[in-house]
Amino acid sequence: MNVQYVPVHCLGILDKVYMEMSKSELLMSVLPPDSFRFRYVAIIRVTYGIMLPIMMIIEMTRMKLDIVRKIGWFAVYTVFLQLALILMFMGFVRYDSLYDGYIWNSTRVYGHSTPDLNHFYPMFQDIHVMIIIGFGFLMTFLKRYGFSAVSLNLLLSSLTLQVAILVDGIARSRGGYIKLNILTLMEAEFACATVLISFGAVLGKVSATQLVLAVLLEVPAWVVNKYVGVEVLGVVDLGGSILVHVFGAYFGLAMSRALSRRVSPMDHDLEASTYYSxxxxxxxxxxxxxxxxxxxxxLGTERGAGRAVINTYLALAxxxxxxxxxxxxxxxRNKWEMVHVQNATLAGGVAVGAVADLMLQPWGALILGFLAGLLSTLGYMDLQPLLANRLGLHDSCGVNNLHGMPGLLSGVVSIGMAxxxxxxxxxxxxxxxYPMMAPMGNTSALQELLEEIPDASAGSARTSAQQALCQGLALLLSTLLAGVAGTVTGLLLTCGSTCESPRQDQLFADDPWWEVPDADAVMEGGSNGRDSGKLFSIQIPPRVEGGGRKIIYQSRSVSDSNPPRANSPSAAIMRASRGFPGLRSLNWHYVPSLTDANEGKSGEVSEDGKTRRLIC
Known part of the structure; x- marks a missing residue:
């Protein structure tokens, strides 16, 4: 027996011993209650389910199996992870009582506590669109990383929601199975948002293999942070500014800093956007x-949710x-920059999150949103370059400006509101x-409160100052835990070749990971095969560089001071432009067809509406 399999076999033996003991009524009568028995079995089986795939991967590395070379480490890790998740779902996860056909008769007689699907599902759909479409397309600004930005966003969301359901479910369970309902899925969506915020900090600098492994490390850290913040400190953070945005931002930044020790992403040629991206x-x-x-x-109460919608709407505006x-x-030159409009316009939603359902007042939401937009824009213009130059902290999407600093601002405001x-x-x-400010259980004050507000529950009789202190501690904990966990994750992801760390020439590019169609083939596909190789488009973007005409032919710039070759298509464009009044002052963008061999053929420019084509 190989040494690396000893822990797995030990866990298997413990599991079998417990199963044999459970058959004895005498032994079960002296064992801990059901909830503790469940947690005992859960810990053993989850550990078993995680360690077995890891040991199998170690064995595959030692044997250097051909299958690894053929399908790559990404497929190996992801397949084993998905299989482990399936097995653990089989053992621990069930439908909530209303949806479980086995106990339907009992549910009809005794009722159920399953949350109302019709109440939550409309907003759940909105959040799902934010996660998949909003975050996905927000990250497509890099000119050569669009495939990965949208697609890896979908992959990470799919894996994160499964891992979050298991990890968060075990942490919250009080015995028995993890029950799935609309609120369980909602918590998984918040976990996805946290992971995707961290993804923004390392966008273009990590492989898919590293991202899959990062999910396994970040989700448990996020669950621990959320458990301490909500269950222990009783933090009020309805919109997740502290527990989602701050944690996700600084986890990603710490991971990015740790990853940069292997390959520096500073001043990379492909870290740029285009008009269309x-x-x-x-x-x-x-x-x-x-x-x-x-x-x-x-997740707010009826009155709190109403205030949250209004406050968020105004803060965003x-x-x-x-x-x-x-x-x-x-x-x-008093011009707008697209990066600010893409990101800082959203900072109001982050800044109002922790206080969204509180009595902020409409004017307070407007002030907070304006400050967040101002802070975020200044962060992109001044702070982000400073952090990169002084600390070597590279932030691909500027998550510190959109999520980190507005989240900290929200946390500070929540202290004042408390x-x-x-x-x-x-x-x-x-x-x-503020549930923790409610009277303690078994007191007359609580009974009087319940008579007036049946939805209230027993609290800790905190004062406003104590609640404010807990808000501050939760903010500090989220920042510190995110930094430590992110640093550890980044260091682990750079250890060993199986993580498939990208090289310098693979950063911010789809080509190393995707079958990327040639730009010429994409254009030819639009012509449905007609005049194949004979047509290419000349598009006019709405900007003029240097006040004059500049023709761009693939990666070669052509201008009056840098004339093209005599018989090239670029020269044909310049010659043909003389036939159209005012055409020479425009800024041309040249997109070639499949047949680069057409260079050297004469051509002419035709004009129909807004489209001009050069026919070779």
């Missing part, structure tokens, strides 16, 4: 902007104004907004 990124921005009120309000104003103000919280502002609703 920025438009696709703006599509993601609009989806996030439209649906963000649902993200902040979905003010952030848009601040982003446009600051972008033009800080630009030397200090000001009183029955004067909220009435008895104070104890549903």
């Amino acid at each position: 920025d438009i696709f990124s703006m599509v993601g921005t609009t989806f996030l902007w439209v649906f963000w009120p649902s993200f902040n309000a979905v 003010a952030a848009v104004v601040a982003a446009f104003v600051t972008s033009a103000w800080k630009n030397e 200090l000001l919280a009183s029955e004067t502002s909220y009435g008895k609703d104070l104890y549903t907004q």
Whole structure:
């Protein structure tokens, strides 16, 4: 027997011993209660399920199996992970009582506690669109990384929701199975948002294999942070500014810094956007902007959710104004920059998250949103370059500016709101907004509160100052735990060749990982085979560089001071442009066809509407 399999066999023996003991009523009578027995079995089987694939991968590495060379480590890790998840779902996860056909008769007689699907599903759909479309397209700004940005976003979301259901379910369970309902799926969506925020910090700098392994390390850390923040500290953070945005941002930044010790991404040629990639990124921005009120309000009470929608809506609107104003103000030519509009316009939704359902007042939401937009834009213009130059901290998407700093701002405002919280502002609703401030159990004060507000529950009788302290501790914990866990994750992902760390020439590019169609083939496909190799488009983007005409032929710039070869298509464009008044002052963008051999043939420019083609 190989040494690396000893821990797995030991766990298997413990599992079998427990199963034999469970057959004896006498032994079961002296063992701990059901909840402890369940946790005992859960720990053994989850550990068994995780360690067995890891040991098998180690064995495959030692034997250097041909299958690894053929399918790659990404497929090996992902297949084993999915198989382990399937096995653990078989052992631990079931439908909630309303959806479980086996206990339907009992449910009809005794009722159920399953959350109402019709109440939550509309907002759940909104959040799902944010996760898949909003985050996915927001990251397509890199000119050569669009395939990976959208597709890896979908892959990470699919893996994260499965891992989160298991890890968070075991942490929250009180014995028995993990019950699936709409709120369970909602918590998994919040875990996806956390992971995708971290993904933004390392966008273009990691392989898919590293991202899959990062999910396994980040989700448990996020669950621990959430458990301590909610169950122990009783933090009020309806929109997840502290537990989702701050944690995800600084986990990703710490991971990015650790990864940079292997390959430096600074000043990479492909870390740039184009006119069209920025438009696709703006599509993601609009989806996030439209649906963000649902993200902040979905878990609130009826009154709290109403305030959350209003406050988020107003904060987002003010952030848009601040982003446009600051972008033009800080630009030397008073022009807007697309990166600010893509990201800083969303900062209001982050900044209002921790206080979305509180008595912030509409004017307070507007002020907070404007400050967040201002802070985020200044972060992109001044702070991000400073961190890169001084600390070597590379942030691909600027998650510190969109999620980190606005999240910290939200946490600070939540401390102030907790200090000001009183029955004067909220009435008895104070104890549903701040559950830990409710009277303790088995007291007359609690009985009086329950008579007036049946939804209230026993708390810890905290004062407003104590609640404010807990808000601050939760913010500090999220920042520190994210930094430590992210650093450890980044260091682990650079150890060993099986993580498939990208080389310098593989950063910010789809080509090393995808079958990327040639640009010429894409154009020819649009012509349905007609005039194949004879037509190529000349498009006119709405900008002029250097005040003059500049013709771009693939990677070679052509201008009056740098004339093209005499018989090239670029020369034909310049010659033909003389026949159209005013055409020489335009800025041409040349997209060639499949037949580069056409160079040397004469051509002419035809004009129909807004499209001009050079026919060779």
